[in-house]
Amino acid sequence: MTVLGMCCEDLRQSMHNKEGSMFRVDEGVLSLTIGIVPMAKEVGHFTKPIRFCPFCGTELQLENDIQTWYQTR
Helix, strand or coil: CCCCCCCCHHHHHHHCCCCCCCEEEECCEEEEEEEEEECCCCEEEEEEECCECCCCCCECCCHHHHHHHHHCC
16 A cells, blocks of 8 residues: 555645645545536535545545444544
8 A cells, every 4th residue: 555645746736735625634535536517605525535546546545434434424
């Protein structure tokens, strides 16, 4: 396993893009925003944890870690 976001240059650049990055780390779990919902007072983001890097396929997180994250929500 690798440090989140350090498996390849494409993911590193995508995560550190200050404007419009669709990746975020929440409580140690890397997620990808897959939907944006405009609401009356703010914008809602629909995110899903990702287990494998979408660019190089490296396993980033264990399935058990993602399941634990879901259980705490």
